[in-house]
Amino acid sequence: MSLTPRLLNLNLFIYPGGHHEAAWRYHESAPDRLLDLTYYQELARRAEAAKFDAIFLADGPSLPDNIRYASRFRLEPFTWLSGLAAATERIGLIATASTTYLEPYNLARLFASLDHLSRGRAGWNIVTTGAPQAARNFGLDEHPPHAERYARAREYLDVVTKLWDSWEDDALLIDQGGGVFADTERIHPVDHSGRLLRVQGPLNIPRSPQGRPVYVQAGSSQDGRSFAARYAEAVFTAHQTTGNAREFYSDIKARVKAEGRDPDQLKVLPGISPFIGSTEAEARRLHDEFNELTQPEYSLRQLRQMLGVDLSGHDLDAPFPRDLVPADGEREVNSRFQVVLDIVDRERPTIRELLHRLAGARGHWVTVGTPEQIADRIEEWFVGGAADGFNVMPPYLTGGFDTFVEHVVPILRARGLFRTEYTGTTLRDHFGLPRPTSQYGPKALV
Numbered sequence: 001m002s003l004t005p006r007l008l009n010l011n012l013f014i015y016p017g018g019h020h021e022a023a024w025r026y027h028e029s030a031p032d033r034l035l036d037l038t039y040y041q042e043l044a045r046r047a048e049a050a051k052f053d054a055i056f057l058a059d060g061p062s063l064p065d066n067i068r069y070a071s072r073f074r075l076e077p078f079t080w081l082s083g084l085a086a087a088t089e090r091i092g093l094i095a096t097a098s099t100t101y102l103e104p105y106n107l108a109r110l111f112a113s114l115d116h117l118s119r120g121r122a123g124w125n126i127v128t129t130g131a132p133q134a135a136r137n138f139g140l141d142e143h144p145p146h147a148e149r150y151a152r153a154r155e156y157l158d159v160v161t162k163l164w165d166s167w168e169d170d171a172l173l174i175d176q177g178g179g180v181f182a183d184t185e186r187i188h189p190v191d192h193s194g195r196l197l198r199v200q201g202p203l204n205i206p207r208s209p210q211g212r213p214v215y216v217q218a219g220s221s222q223d224g225r226s227f228a229a230r231y232a233e234a235v236f237t238a239h240q241t242t243g244n245a246r247e248f249y250s251d252i253k254a255r256v257k258a259e260g261r262d263p264d265q266l267k268v269l270p271g272i273s274p275f276i277g278s279t280e281a282e283a284r285r286l287h288d289e290f291n292e293l294t295q296p297e298y299s300l301r302q303l304r305q306m307l308g309v310d311l312s313g314h315d316l317d318a319p320f321p322r323d324l325v326p327a328d329g330e331r332e333v334n335s336r337f338q339v340v341l342d343i344v345d346r347e348r349p350t351i352r353e354l355l356h357r358l359a360g361a362r363g364h365w366v367t368v369g370t371p372e373q374i375a376d377r378i379e380e381w382f383v384g385g386a387a388d389g390f391n392v393m394p395p396y397l398t399g400g401f402d403t404f405v406e407h408v409v410p411i412l413r414a415r416g417l418f419r420t421e422y423t424g425t426t427l428r429d430h431f432g433l434p435r436p437t438s439q440y441g442p443k444a445l446v
């Protein structure tokens with residue numbers, strides 16, 4: 001049982017301009033700065049000043065098909081995070097990278113380099129890539145099926161973990177007198193030859209400050225949850241209700257325990273996208289103002305990706321036609337399908353009401369209220385076995401984040417729920433995770 005108080009882990013989940021689909025149209029947004037590094041460096045410094053655990057960047061190797069209506073382009077995460085590393089000292093840097101569309105040796109180099117250059121702040125959001133259109137950017141006619149992507153991901157994790165371990169911690173000698181830079185006896189080829197991957201190794205840079213990046217994952221299917229239980233040290237997830245979040249949390253922790261791991265060493269971090277006002281009415285007005293900026297063409301396309309149903313041409317103010325949702329329709333992400341279907345079954349919305357429910361954060365928890373109300377809800381999930389912390393998803397930037405930091409974080413601190421200072425320097429320190437030893441390291445003396 002840990003003696004240090006259990007504190008929230010909070011990440012800033014950055015989408016260009018903000019998570020609400022219409023954020024780029026809001027008068028306080030700065031859509032002309034979304035390719036400007038200094039815009040994100042300013043944001044990263046504010047998140048570090050607020051003692052956040054990490055910055056998280058999503059990614060996919062294809063252009064989302066709704067770019068006509070929303071600022072949904074994708075800056076490459078490693079390039080982006082290297083620029084943020086140069087502007088910060090402590091805050092973690094979590095990049096999304098695909099086990100389907102990156103070669104293991106390249107991915108291992110990218111993360112080891114980011115971990116060295118940031119002095120131990122790298123995290124890896126491990127994805128298999130849900131977007132089928134990515135396949136044609138890599139010479140494939142078809143996107144690999146879900147189960148096959150996870151089979152590759154499991155073998156992939158074994159390979160890159162070997163690569164990150166391939167230099168023992170004390171392999172780098174830099175013995176100027178003796179003229180030996182590195183002890184090659186302590187640098188090991190990995191010689192992996194598996195069903196799907198073949199990699200000889202070793203990696204071409206020394207073992208990084210954290211040993212390897214923090215393993216983050218966001219799967220929700222059975223494959224996804226089993227994968228998380230075996231490898232992940234943090235799991236991102238999307239839930240609308242405390243009940244569903246609690247069910248996911250206890251399932252994942254039980255799976256980790258069944259894998260013989262310590263459940264405290266996997267942090268469950270749902271998304272939260274808060275609209276904050278000095279009164280509840282003001283917060284609701286702000287939320288409505290954003291929803292009035294939405295464009296049905298975008299929202300209907302997103303709904304088709306989530307539910308596999310095309311409602312263009314339907315009366316948006318008619319009840320959502322639940323019977324049109326195919327049980328096994330073509331959709332990108334199974335887990336989000338269930339989240340949206342639960343909203344439909346629970347709230348019986350019109351089509352327009354459902355589009356507005358999803359406009360804020362694509363099925364993540366959107367919550368509207370005063371700073372005290374937002375803090376109450378965060379505390380309820382945190383102490384109630386539904387979350388170890390959150391991916392904070394500001395509906396718009398930078399104002400949506402500034403309001404959360406200036407008005408909600410102080411309340412969380414006053415309640416003893418969030419750190420006042422960093423107690424460590426690496427992302428593993430912030431998450432309370434151990435630094436793994438190398439599987440090639442000197443065998444423990446018996």
Ligand SMILES: Cc1cc2nc3c(=O)[nH]c(=O)nc-3n(C[C@H](O)[C@H](O)[C@H](O)COP(=O)(O)O)c2cc1C
Binds near residue numbers: 128224335
């Ligand atoms: C917070 C969060 C962030 C995610 N970010 C990405 C991402 O950047 N790229 C991606 O391809 N998938 C992303 N996903 C999707 C997951 O990787 C995963 O495919 C999805 O949750 C469905 O799980 P499943 O594959 O186990 O069905 C994200 C999911 C969540 C909850």
